[in-house]
Structures are given as C-alpha cells and as structure tokens.
Amino acid sequence: MVVQIGVPFVQKFELPSLKYRWARYSWAMFSRPGPRYEIRLFRTRAEGPSEPIPEIRRYVRGYRSPDPMSLYAPYWTEDELLDRLARLVTHIARDRRDGYTYVAEVRWLAYQRADLPLRTELRADSAR
Amino acid sequence: MPTPRGRGPEWAQAEGWFASVPAYRLASFRVVLAVATLIFHVPKFNGFIRDYVSSEFHVGPALGGLPILSPVAGLALPLLHWVTATGLLLGVWPRTCAWFLAVAGAWVLLLDPEHYSHGAQFHLTLLALAGCSTDGVSLSRLLREDEGAARCPGWPELLVRFQVAIVFFYAALDKVISPAWGLKGTGLPALRMADHGPGLGLVQRANRALLHVIPGALSVGTILTEFLLAAAAVVPRLWRVGLFAGLTFVVSIEFLLQPGLFAWDLLVAGLVFLPAGDRSWKMVYAPGCGACRRNRAILSRLDWLRRLQWVICAERVPTSAATGFAGMSTWWRLRLESPRGRAFCGLAALRVLPAIVLPPLIIALLVARFGGEFFTRRGYGPWEDLPFLLLGAYLASWLPEVSRWWRGDRPLSAATGCAHEGRVEYP
Numbered sequence: 062m063v064v065q066i067g068v069p070f071v072q073k074f075e076l077p078s079l080k081y082r083w084a085r086y087s088w089a090m091f092s093r094p095g096p097r098y099e100i101r102l103f104r105t106r107a108e109g110p111s112e113p114i115p116e117i118r119r120y121v122r123g124y125r126s127p128d129p130m131s132l133y134a135p136y137w138t139e140d141e142l143l144d145r146l147a148r149l150v151t152h153i154a155r156d157r158r159d160g161y162t163y164v165a166e167v168r169w170l171a172y173q174r175a176d177l178p179l180r181t182e183l184r185a186d187s188a189r
Numbered sequence: 190m191p192t193p194r195g196r197g198p199e200w201a202q203a204e205g206w207f208a209s210v211p212a213y214r215l216a217s218f219r220v221v222l223a224v225a226t227l228i229f230h231v232p233k234f235n236g237f238i239r240d241y242v243s244s245e246f247h248v249g250p251a252l253g254g255l256p257i258l259s260p261v262a263g264l265a266l267p268l269l270h271w272v273t274a275t276g277l278l279l280g281v282w283p284r285t286c287a288w289f290l291a292v293a294g295a296w297v298l299l300l301d302p303e304h305y306s307h308g309a310q311f312h313l314t315l316l317a318l319a320g321c322s323t324d325g326v327s328l329s330r331l332l333r334e335d336e337g338a339a340r341c342p343g344w345p346e347l348l349v350r351f352q353v354a355i356v357f358f359y360a361a362l363d364k365v366i367s368p369a370w371g372l373k374g375t376g377l378p379a380l381r382m383a384d385h386g387p388g389l390g391l392v393q394r395a396n397r398a399l400l401h402v403i404p405g406a407l408s409v410g411t412i413l414t415e416f417l418l419a420a421a422a423v424v425p426r427l428w429r430v431g432l433f434a435g436l437t438f439v440v441s442i443e444f445l446l447q448p449g450l451f452a453w454d455l456l457v458a459g460l461v462f463l464p465a466g467d468r469s470w471k472m473v474y475a476p477g478c479g480a481c482r483r484n485r486a487i488l489s490r491l492d493w494l495r496r497l498q499w500v501i502c503a504e505r506v507p508t509s510a511a512t513g514f515a516g517m518s519t520w521w522r523l524r525l526e527s528p529r530g531r532a533f534c535g536l537a538a539l540r541v542l543p544a545i546v547l548p549p550l551i552i553a554l555l556v557a558r559f560g561g562e563f564f565t566r567r568g569y570g571p572w573e574d575l576p577f578l579l580l581g582a583y584l585a586s587w588l589p590e591v592s593r594w595w596r597g598d599r600p601l602s603a604a605t606g607c608a609h610e611g612r613v614e615y616p
Contacts (some may be wrong), residue, residue: 062351069359070205081366086358090307091446092367094379122240134443145248151490152246165616 085136093172095135096173103127120153139174147183154187162186210343211466216326217493217548218460219319223278224552228559229450230312234297234439237304243529251299257430280327287320308451320343337466337495346461353458359414374408383447386571414438428462468498469528480522491546
C-alpha cells in the first residue's frame, strides 16, 4: 500500500520542490497528449541519395527504412525518443563499418515540447 | 432487512481486514482476470518478448541492474505465460500462476520504456492482487451448483478496492494539475479517439465535435467523476452510486478511446464491489416444467456469485397446466424475485439477469471485444463493436417500457412483466 501510494506521488511531484511533472509510473492516464512524430531511418554517403539501411529488422523490429513512419509517443518523452534513435543509429554504424552515415530524421507533427526544433537529424558515421 | 442508514449496502458491511467473506467473488474476479490475460495480455507481452529477442539493438532497462532477456528465456517465457494463464483460469495453483504472471510481466514491462502502458501496469497489479487470494474455488466448482458456503479472508478484496481508489485518485489529481486538462481542457481534442463502424461511427463523430465545443466542461466532468470513483471505492456508502458511475465511465472510455485492456480491467475490479453468496434472488421454478429445468441447468452454471436461490412453487405441474400457474405463464417461464420481494417475469426477468450473472457476461463481452478486434484487424469488418451492439440491444429491450412511461401508461418501476401473475405462495 505504501509503495502503491508513495511511488506515484514521488514520480508526479519532484522532491523537495513538489513541482508537478508528467511521469510514466504515476497513473497519469491520458493527462498528457503524447507527441506525434514522423521518423525516417536511412543511410547516405557524402552528398549521395538516401538509401535503405540493410537488414533493419535485424537491428530493431517494427521499424522500416527508408520510408517515413508516423508514430505516437503516449508514454515516453521527446528526450527519451531522441536518445533512443541516437543510440540506434550509433549502434548500426558501429556494427556495419561500411563508410556510410546512418541517419534518423525526426519531424515533430504535433503536441511536442515547445522548445524543440520542428526537425531533428541524428547522424552517426560508420568508419571502415 | 433494511440497511442501517449511513452504513452502505448490507453486503458492504466489512468486519475488518481479516474478516471472512464469500469466496465466490474473488474466484470470479480471478477467472475473469485470467480470461483477459489469455486473450489480450499474454499475446501482447509474448509479442514484446519475440520482438525483443529478435532485435539486436536495445536501450537499457528502466530499472538499473535488471537482467536482460536471453534467447533461452525468450523461448521459455511465452510458453510459461500460456501455461500459467491457463492455470489461473482453471484454478490450478492459482496463486503461483498469478504471481508468476505479475512478476514476469513486470520484468518485460521494465525491459524497455516502449513496453510500458498504464493499462499493462494496472493489469499486472490486479494479477499480483489475485495472487493474494486464498479463495480455493476452481473454475469447475464455480460452474457447479453448490450450497454457496465457501469463504475466505477478505483482505485481497480490500486491496483491490484500495488499488482502484489509488488509480482514480491519482488520475484525477494529474488532470487537475496537467496543462492539458484542468478547467479549460485544451488538450482534450488531442485525444486519439477510436474508430467505429457504421452507425457507431456517427456517434463517435458527434463525440469528436463535442470535444472541440465544450472541452472545459468535459474535462471538469471527467475529473469530478474520477474523484467520485476514488472515494466510492473506499466508502461503502457510495458503492451503489459508484457502481453506476463506474460502469458508465468504463463504457464511455472504452467507446471513446478503446484503451486496450484498461477499461475491461476496471470492469473486472468492479466485481469485488458486488454482493455474493447471499442467495437473495429467488428463481421460481417447477421440477415438472421442462423450460424451468432448462433455465436451472443454464443459470445455475452462470451464477458464479451464488446469488440465485431456486424455489419450487409446485412439485408436479401437469404439462397442460404448465403455462397456467403463478408466474409461469410468461416468456421462457422466468420468474425472478428480488431481495426486496419484487417479482420480475419473462423478458423483465431476462433484463435483470445480467446484473446477477455478471462475471460470465463480462467474459462473453471480453471475447466479443477482442475476438472482434482479431477479425477487424484482418479486414473482416468492425467486429470489435460487437459489445456495444449487444449493449444497444439490451437498452433497446427497454424501449417499449420507456414508451409506455412516456405516454403516461405506467411508471418504469412497474415494468416487471408480472402484472397479471399475482403473488406466488410457495409450498
């Protein structure tokens, strides 16, 4: 009971200031309109065209390349999302070692944090 | 017997945390929860496991030090999910099965932030609480007619009620402070609303328009309802109003948003607020009447909460007179008497029965909803609307009564279907 009451409270209200924040494990059902966004995963070389990332399903299930995907983040923040994509392209670049640049392009569609640019590009160079 | 004023309904008179309560309520709760687990939770979480194991890339678990899923565990866990959910349903080592599902589910939930949802967290919490129950009533026993005397400690029920209160309290509190809700409800038009088939889609379009026209009123209404439900979950005096408000709220969010299992889990948790083991509804029947025997054979298997008492009104009824004795000249030979002595016959009795045989009814609706979604996803039409169509048919059965009431012919309370039957004298 203490855990069930205490954990959501501490998640919801930052200690010691008690400032409110949206938090995942705090029974905040539908209280925040999750950001809508579009991502495109691809690789490119120098000024060349964007190419599909080979074997994308081996790296991550549910994503495709290079076509854009419209997604929705009901339970995670914009920073978490950008961090995940940055790690993903870094992981792929490190694994492939083919001289390409691996890119995750994020375009925010709606309900994102006001201080974010509308488009963010996360790049990772793959050394040969 | 009348309920003492201010103490709430008779069935809610708890006698402390360790009081003994009818075991059928927790057993019904567990069985319905197991069905929800089998048809939604297990397939969803097994999908997470399959995707996790087949992906090379992972972010770190939400909890530091949590072991990641190995390929062997990725093969074994889905199988164990099916086995334990089936065990929970049948009542074979139900506590072990419930705890296994709760702990394994929490592990999968924390492996990746993308696995998280409030609905999943609530379902896992309910599984853990089902794991506390020592009701000892298996599914086969629920389906058999018995004397209804099984009892068990009531504290797991209390925990479920407190859990419901905690969820609604924090959900309401969050909406008070959240910039998207509050008095203005500016974020409400951003809600991702469910799509429905023809007919119901029209209602949904009206709802969408309403969200744009009066978001503030809807926001305040939602917040007040959630606070009311939080209070009602722990104050027995408010249970009757809480059950009505809760059912309306659950149907509304399921229709508007279809948030996975969440609305259904609230419905399942609602079972621990119902009376059980009281045999306070009398079902009048005659052993010599075939329709009566059939009614008993069906309804006694659906009476999981042990609310029906079978009362013989005549030992032997000649076939020719089978439609002529008290209460039995109605459709389906149904005559039901409420705990307050009010009689319902025929269609009116059928309209009352869903409130009595609620656990199996929820199972039927769960199967209709998620079985329907299975077909909808494969392009066979909007079958996931089936529960709403059934609800619509149920409400439509009231239309003749509402029409009579509207014309001033008779009040709704007189819609018992027994107008010409008189009172039954039992031998």
